[in-house]
Amino acid sequence: MKANLTGHDEPVLPADFRMTPQRTVVHEVVKASYDHPTATEVFMRAKEHVPAISLATVYNCLDTLVAHGLLKQVNLDRASSRFCANMNDHVHFHCDQCGAVADAHPISNMPISTLWKLPEGSRVTRLDIAIRGICPECVKKNATAKPQV
């Protein structure tokens, strides 16, 4: 198995998937980023390695990598999509103040059906969970900057 920064297993890829230089760079950029970069951020970082790469290619590569299970796409409200190379089961914590996105890992494995009453006869394929709040850094910043009025 190929070594990688995150320590996750690489999924088995179908034969028709070509790991082109552009896709490799896009994948490596996201794997080396711990801040859930947007497509534009990935584009800027990828350019340092492949200056000729275009934003459209970055979008194409991200789509392909997500479709093949090498990356996760994170959508928060209507802001730009963000990308994440952590393929373990997790949700995202989003700071309303600084916009930072952090991973939050599950503690228990409660099935969805025990938490919410789903439409009778529906089939669940995916769960998108975003926890919004104030991150520890901003909580601290607020406490020192403007004490309770």
Add this chain to the structure above:
Amino acid sequence: MKANLTGHDEPVLPADFRMTPQRTVVHEVVKASYDHPTATEVFMRAKEHVPAISLATVYNCLDTLVAHGLLKQVNLDRASSRFCANMNDHVHFHCDQCGAVADAHPISNMPISTLWKLPEGSRVTRLDIAIRGICPECVKKNATAKPQV
């Protein structure tokens, strides 16, 4: 208390909030809609009552109503935001096939912190949960249309 279609309590509004005719229409349109309409859909429905209303005004009204807790905004991936007059605690079930959005109400009241390990010292303000899958209608449609290959 004012009677309304959904049977929920109307929140107490701050003095600086003006319930203008446009805001009233936008609010009533969403309250009378059970399909989580988009801003454009609200615009089209509101036009039947106030033909002169503009899309920009609908956006402004929706923003204000959401900010004052009279409506909920539902964001699913990068599609248009949808709006919802059900102010009870609930999450959304989104059908990948027909795009329908249905409410799903909580069964248990597990605190978030028992389900996911949040960043130490963070403060949670909101939980955005979208359950994706196939709705009962589409499951049925698929079964009759194309039996297992």
Add this chain to the structure above:
DNA sequence: AATGAGATCAATAATCATTCTAAGAAAGCT
């Protein structure tokens, strides 16, 4: 009733993320 401050409205333009299009480049198959 007139005034003035502040909020709201509507039309238009602008922005922003993303997708589409078309043409050339690269890779894989025969």
Add this chain to the structure above:
DNA sequence: AGCTTTCTTAGAATGATTATTGATCTCATT
């Protein structure tokens, strides 16, 4: 090598939303 398919690229296009700006409305005070 020749053919086919897939990728990449630049630029145009799309679609949702936001910003701007001047007109209009509302309300508390004169």
